[in-house]
Structure formats: C-alpha cells, structure tokens
Amino acid sequence: MKRAIVVFSGGQDSTTCLIQAMANFDEVHCVTFDYGQRHQAEIDCAKILAKRLGAAAHKVMDVTLLNELAISSLTRDNIPVPTQVENGIPNTFVPGRNILFLTLAGIYAYQVKAQAVITGVCETDFSGYPDCRDEFVKALNHALRLGMDYSLELVTPLMWLNKAETWALADYYDSLELVRQHTLTCYNGIQGDGCGECPACRLRANGLNQYLENRPQILKDVKRKLALA
C-alpha cells in the first residue's frame, strides 16, 4: 500500500500536489494547519477540496500556538499585506512555519504508516521564505529520519517549477479549471482569481497568463522536468 500525506492549504500549489498524489498513491491523507489564519475561508476551502478530490482522510491540526509566537501579516489583522514584493523577507513570513508543519506531518505519516509527506514548497519563485528552500527540506528530512528511525521521504514536486509550470502540471492532470476556480491563494481571502492586487494573486495571474500564451511548450517542459509520460 503506497500511502502519502499532503500538506494541504487549499491553495493552487498544494491542490496541484494533491491532484498529482491521487494519481500516484493508493491512499492520500491531507493535513491542514489551523494557526489562526486571518481567513477561516482558507480552511473551509481546503475541506471542500480534499473531499472533492478523494482524499482518504483530512486532518485539520490546531497549531494556534504558532500565532502566539509568530507575528506576520498573515496572522494579524493590523499588519497590512504588502502590495509589492519587497527586498528581503516579506512581512507575510511566519518564522518556523514549515519547520513545525513538516515535522507534524512527519509524525502523522509515522502514525498512519505513510512513506511520503508531499509539500508544495518551491524555490523557483523564491519570495524570500528561507523555509521553502530545497536545502532546508533536505536537512529536515534527514533530521526526521534520524529522529523517528523511519524512512520517511519529504517530497517537493514543485521545488523547481515556476508558476506557469505549476499551472501546466494541473493541466497535465486535466485540472486546470478546477485549480483556477476552486483554490484559494489570495492573501485577502478571495477564492479563484482572487483580489488581483496582493503578491500571491499577481504571481498566480502572471503564471497563468504566461502558461496560456505558451501552453504546448510549457506543458512539454514540465513533462520532461518531472519525467511524466
């Protein structure tokens, strides 16, 4: 039995990871972290999508303690979301988030005997988050294997894809419209194409336009990069 855990926010990236996992594993569990996001809509969106895409289980873990420790514009209403991606680390960065999330997902994987934890982190559109780097994920993977004496694999299918290529991956699984209409990536909590103003919406829209302008070529590139048939 091939079993995987998908770290699932209900956004474009993790939804694309879930769609791919459903095609490659016998059983897929979703884990969504509730850390007091400003938008409960994110968690509701994740619940609906996990069910719709056929996840065997969907666990929402309460990690509101992260909100007590980490202050960012994603967890506080009085810190405005930046409209431009600034130099350095943006104020949407929640320190320790992926350290905590991937560790908890790893523990859950151990409990349900899953071989893989899949996460949609990506270094290509590097928005300044140090815990999205390949080097960090590999280091944590090593630590989790040692710490649990369990041959867990942290899998990052999107690590070297840009946003246009992530759209191509959804398209490869005939899910471009599903991802476009039913996921929530916007920092202002608006599903689908979002507010159009925040950095997440801009990144997403730019990637989609880029993909649609050059669809056959980008799809071909992604198939080659990920060794898809």
Ligand SMILES: [Zn+2]
């Ligand atoms: Zn937005």
